[in-house]
Amino acid sequence: DAGVIQSPRHEVTEMGQEVTLRCKPISGHNSLFWYRQTMMRGLELLIYFNNNVPIDDSGMPEDRFSAKMPNASFSTLKIQPSEPRDSAVYFCASSLGSLTEQYFGPGTRLTVT
Amino acid sequence: SQQGEEDPQALSIQEGENATMNCSYKTSINNLQWYRQNSGRGLVHLILIRSNEREKHSGRLRVTLDTSKKSSSLLITASRAADTASYFCATPMVTTGNQFYFGTGTSLTVIP
Numbered sequence: 577d578a579g580v581i582q583s584p585r586h587e588v589t590e591m592g593q594e595v596t597l598r599c600k601p602i603s604g605h606n607s608l609f610w611y612r613q614t615m616m617r618g619l620e621l622l623i624y625f626n627n628n629v630p631i632d633d634s635g636m637p638e639d640r641f642s643a644k645m646p647n648a649s650f651s652t653l654k655i656q657p658s659e660p661r662d663s664a665v666y667f668c669a670s671s672l673g674s675l676t677e678q679y680f681g682p683g684t685r686l687t688v689t
Numbered sequence: 690s691q692q693g694e695e696d697p698q699a700l701s702i703q704e705g706e707n708a709t710m711n712c713s714y715k716t717s718i719n720n721l722q723w724y725r726q727n728s729g730r731g732l733v734h735l736i737l738i739r740s741n742e743r744e745k746h747s748g749r750l751r752v753t754l755d756t757s758k759k760s761s762s763l764l765i766t767a768s769r770a771a772d773t774a775s776y777f778c779a780t781p782m783v784t785t786g787n788q789f790y791f792g793t794g795t796s797l798t799v800i801p
Contacts, residue, residue, distance in 0.1 A: 580731075609789065619732075619777065619791040667731055674789070675719050675781040680731030 580681035582668050588687045594656040597684045600649055601670030609678060610643055610653050611667040619667075625651065626674055658688045694792050695778060701798040708765040710795040712778030713758075721754055721761050722779045726794070732777065735763075770801045 581600040589595055601608050609624040623633040625645045633643070640659070645651040655662055665685050669678040696711045712721070720739045724732040738745045738754045738761065745752045751764040765772055775794040 611791075618793050621789050621791075624789065669732075677722060677734040677737055678724075678732075678779075678789070679734070682731050 580668055580670055580679050582666075582681035582684050584684060585682060586685045586687075588689065589658055590689055591659055592657045593688075594654065595658045595662075595686060595688075597653040597666050597668075597686070599651045599653070599668030599681060601651070601668070602679055603649065605670035605672050605679070606648070607671045607674045608645060608651050609669040609671075610651070611669065612664045613667060613683075614664045622653070624674065631674070655686075658686075660688045662686060663688050695776070695795040697795060698793065699796045699798075701800065702768055704768060704770055704799055704801050706768055708768050708772070708797055708799070710763045710776050710797070712761045712763070712792055714761075714778070714780045714790075715759065718756075718780045720781065721752075722781075723750075723752060723761075723763050724777045724779060724791070726775045726777065728774070732791075735776075765797075768797075768799045770799050773797060773799045 580602055583598045607626050610622040611619050612622055613619045620635055622635045623643045624631055628645045628648055641655055643653045663686055665683045667680050667683045669680045671678045694713050702708050718740055720737050722737045723735045725735055726732045736747045736750055736752050738752050740756055749766045754761045775796045777794045778792045781789045
């Protein structure tokens with residue numbers, strides 16, 4: 577299996593632009609997580625899905641962030657409009673069950689100027 | 690605040706020595722997991738210990754869990770330069786809709 581796939585690996589954009597991050601979980605996994613990692617705040621859980629349904633989005637910073645999972649093999653995290661403070665590494669992870677070991681993608685490094 | 694907190698924040702040892710990292714958490718857990726993150730990479734799962742277990746081994750890794758003290762430790766024996774990474778504990782909190790919290794991490798440097 578190729579593991580969790582994320583794209584793009586790097587994204588540089590200007591403040592105010594829309595950013596879309598993509599994730600393909602491991603086939604057969606039914607839970608998907610989006611995290612944000614910064615030096616200041618560490619690793620934060622933004623949202624997680626179980627069987628394609630958003631279970632808890634309390635970690636989403638504000639309305640500018642939205643996430644979707646239209647099917648079991650694809651999820652997106654969208655930021656609109658982006659701001660410099662959104663600069664971080666965004667990770668997607670998947671697991672079989674929400675309490676078991678998670679498999680992380682390589683991350684998307686987002687820089688908003 | 691974060692559910693899990695690792696201690697120490699940074700650790701530097703010589704190759705061949707043992708490295709011990711600690712994790713404290715705040716509420717009831719179903720299990721506790723340890724992950725490793727190499728610089729610029731995603732996290733990699735190392736080991737999972739359930740709430741009814743006290744100790745678990747995997748290769749050079751030894752994890753203990755004390756639910757009465759709400760703490761766990763990760764011991765890496767006979768460390769190697771390749772063990773240089775950040776180590777995180779993670780606790781899924783079943784009481785809050787299965788939120789999954791990662792600690793702040795311990796940065797381990799193994800000097801060859």
